[in-house]
Amino acid sequence: MARKRRIGIMGGTFDPIHLGHLVTAEAVRSEFGLDEILFLPAADPPHKKGKKVTDAYHRLIMTHLAVASNPYFTVSRLEMERSGPSYTVDTMRELQQRFGDAAEFFFITGADEVNDLPDWHEPVELLRESRFIAATRQGCKLNRERLEKTFGDLASERIFRLTTPQLEISSTDIREKVRTGVSIRYLVPPAVADYIDKEGLYR
Numbered sequence: 001m002a003r004k005r006r007i008g009i010m011g012g013t014f015d016p017i018h019l020g021h022l023v024t025a026e027a028v029r030s031e032f033g034l035d036e037i038l039f040l041p042a043a044d045p046p047h048k049k050g051k052k053v054t055d056a057y058h059r060l061i062m063t064h065l066a067v068a069s070n071p072y073f074t075v076s077r078l079e080m081e082r083s084g085p086s087y088t089v090d091t092m093r094e095l096q097q098r099f100g101d102a103a104e105f106f107f108i109t110g111a112d113e114v115n116d117l118p119d120w121h122e123p124v125e126l127l128r129e130s131r132f133i134a135a136t137r138q139g140c141k142l143n144r145e146r147l148e149k150t151f152g153d154l155a156s157e158r159i160f161r162l163t164t165p166q167l168e169i170s171s172t173d174i175r176e177k178v179r180t181g182v183s184i185r186y187l188v189p190p191a192v193a194d195y196i197d198k199e200g201l202y203r
């Protein structure tokens with residue numbers, strides 16, 4: 001059988017997408033020999049309920065602008081086309097259906113998030129649908145004990161860790177900078193900075 005296509009999944013609100021996201025995605029792609037990274041802007045992230053999130057439309061365009069120059073990066077509207085909050089396990093099931101058996105998935109998260117994986121919806125099912133890559137700063141550890149308690153052997157077979165350059169950049173900080181008139185140059189790709197400026201976002 002032919003080698004499966006290895007696809008990394010980078011989910012996020014991307015409000016806006018920044019160099020922290022891009023550096024992580026590229027490091028994971030290169031180190032794990034992935035064929036593609038799929039950026040999945042969230043529609044209505046459950047953990048951000050109540051908080052104001054910029055129109056999906058703008059977040060989608062900024063994500064496209066940010067990844068355009070990398071031939072390995074693509075954007076999917078899968079999450080955005082859903083109405084209401086969605087569970088990662090459902091997203092991964094749908095992706096597997098769309099791509100078929102010829103693809104396998106690597107979901108990219110931070111170490112903190114991956115340590116809480118046992119609390120996610122249908123965690124064991126989720127780990128069967130997708131491998132996980134915890135992109136972390138040096139010294140930040142996986143809670144192997146906790147993960148093994150829920151997932152058994154599956155934990156070491158399907159959850160990986162990668163030390164990545166951790167840029168001290170967050171979307172929250174970028175929004176605040178724009179609001180207060182502080183430069184975001186070199187924190188987001190130039191095309192994203194231009195778009196934010198042109199559309200008057202985050203003011």
Ligand code: ATP
Binds near residue numbers: 020024168
């Ligand atoms: P916010 O400040 O609004 O929470 P954010 O910067 O955390 O935004 P998200 O869209 O919430 O961005 O993040 C999407 C994914 O990218 C998450 O898995 C998050 O852990 C990861 N991520 C966010 N910032 C960085 C960064 N600087 N370096 C590496 N990964 C990051």
Ligand code: MG
């Ligand atoms: Mg965040």
